[in-house]
Amino acid sequence: MDVTQTTADGLKREFRVVVPAADLETRLSDRRSRLKDQVRINGFRPGKVPVAHLRKLYGRAVMAEAIEELVRETNAKIVTDNGFKLAMDPQVKMPEDKTELEGVVEGKADLSYTVSLEVVPAIELADFKGITLERLVAEVADDEVREATKRLADQNRPFAPKAEDAAAETGDRLVVSFVGRIDGEAFEGGTAEDVPLQLGSGTFIPGFEDQLVGAKAGETRTVTVTFPETYMAANLAGKTAAFEVTVKSVEAPGEVALDDDFAKKLGLESLAKLEEAIRERMKADYAAQSRQKLKRQLLDRLDALHKFDPPPTLVEEEFKSVWETVVSDLKAQNRSFADEGTDEEKAKEEYRGIADRRVRLGLVLAEIGEKNAIKVTDEEVSRAIVERARQYPGREQEVWDFYRKTPAAVASVRAPLFEEKVVDYILELATVTERTVPKDELFKDDETAADAA
Structure with a gap:
């Protein structure tokens, strides 16, 4: 078998593969020998079916299987030998000439085909110890707890x-x-x-x-x-x-008295316990917002430190996904790009930039995870799925079965868990200072929020 690289254009590679007819015949003979012991044909004892008869009955099908297997093995060898990381599945182009293809299937001609690849570029990771970040935190004030308690009382009036x-x-x-x-x-x-x-x-x-x-x-x-x-x-x-x-x-x-009796109606033993529960929930909300802002800062720094051309196909796929959402949202709101202060071309340019950023950051995070052996265990994924199932009381088993039968859904659970682990790893190395700010500043919307990976 002869494998020759014919194209190296940016992240695109193309190889020409030639497999001699003799090599295909060897593979075919091996598959026919195995088939002889498996098939049951009237008039022949098991394992005694003549090879010539098998070739007549199954020759074309077996050859097609042999070619398919050979292409898979060859593609894997090309990737391994060259140390490629693929951005997309290999694209195989078989002979278009029917006569040529017929000759290959009949074992009379060499198989010649091309395989096109798009690879992930080598990524040189930055020194994360040089990253400095600021974690914004806010204290939960007593008057905020009282206001939240009053709102709860109004809802239960x-x-x-x-x-x-x-x-x-x-x-x-x-x-x-x-x-x-x-x-x-x-x-x-x-x-x-x-x-x-x-x-x-x-x-x-x-x-x-x-x-x-x-x-x-x-x-x-x-x-x-x-x-x-x-x-x-x-x-x-x-x-x-x-x-x-x-x-x-x-x-x-009617009136609601904020007292222990009110708290007991909500399942807590006293008003103090109710306020404590409300405070803890608010602290969790503040912590989540603080984490989100810190992560956004980190992603911005990673974006600035890792500039490279990502695989065009991945960027195009991400752009299509983002663009479909944008157009769908505008349609649902009965709005146009003009209503947003832009036009379609400018909007496409903006969202292509967002897609480029997301793909690059995704590749950077994946590279960090791989080089530092960061893994998400099956147990962690299972716990996350259980938490999701609990959000649908009475339908927990249905949700669990859905994830069990849908690999893509499981991957959608695993991906954010992996991302958070990588972020935690970088934060351990970076220099993170803390600054206490008012609640309004902590929850202020960032213009770059939509750009975050």
Whole structure:
């Protein structure tokens, strides 16, 4: 067998492979010999089927299998011998001439084909000990805990029916039924029965709740509102609808005492324990936000320290995925690129840059993990899947079975676990200082958030 490299263009490689007909015949004979002991053909004892008869019956199929096996082995050898890391599966191009291909299958001609590869570039990793980062942290203030406790109390506030002729006020809870129409025609999703609605909650379309202030139980009102331009249902965005609303009941909110009894209703032994639980949850939220900002800083530094041309195919695949999401989101919001202050070409250029960054960072993190033997164990993956399954009470087994049967889904669990382990490894080497900031600064949106890997 002769393997010759014919192209080396950037990260693209192409090889020409020639396999003599004699080599193919040797492989074919070996497969026929094994087949002779396996097949059962009427008129012949097991293992006694003449080879010539097998060739007549199965020759073409066996040759196709032999060629397929040989191509796999050859591709693997090319990768191993050259020390390549592949960015994509090898692309094999067989002879297009039917006569030539027929000669190969019949064992009368040499097999000549090309295999195209796209490889991952060699990545020279930076010295992570030279990276300096700042971890932003914020303390959970007592007044924030009190506010959160009060919000929880408001959410659990009891409601009692108002007097039969009492008018609804902001804060009251109504039970309503309605039919919505646009240009006199009822539309899908615009009709509902016995829906609870607290006036002033902002749950419904802007203006809807305001027009029900003063309504009484048993009253029917026409509420006219305009759907926001960014409404999730594109067919309704920006349109004006008239809702015929019937108020079934009006209930007034009661008072909630923030005391031990209230805490016990929520399953905690005292108000102090409730506030402690709320504080711990808020601390976890703050810590997660601090970690996210620190990780974003780190990715920015890795991006700046590792500049190379990533495999074009990987970048194109990532761009397509990102672009589909962008276009889908705009369509769902009934918005255009002009509404975003740009045009399609500029947006594509921006998101190609994001795709390039994501691919490069992904390759850098993978290289760090490989060179430092960072692994994610099956046990760690299983624990993560269990946590996901717990998010669907009553359907845990269904979720578990889905992951067990879907390798791609398991990979989607493993990948972020691996990334976090690599990030932790780098953070151990980097110099990380800590700065206490107000909550607002900790949770301030970063313009580069969408660019993070």
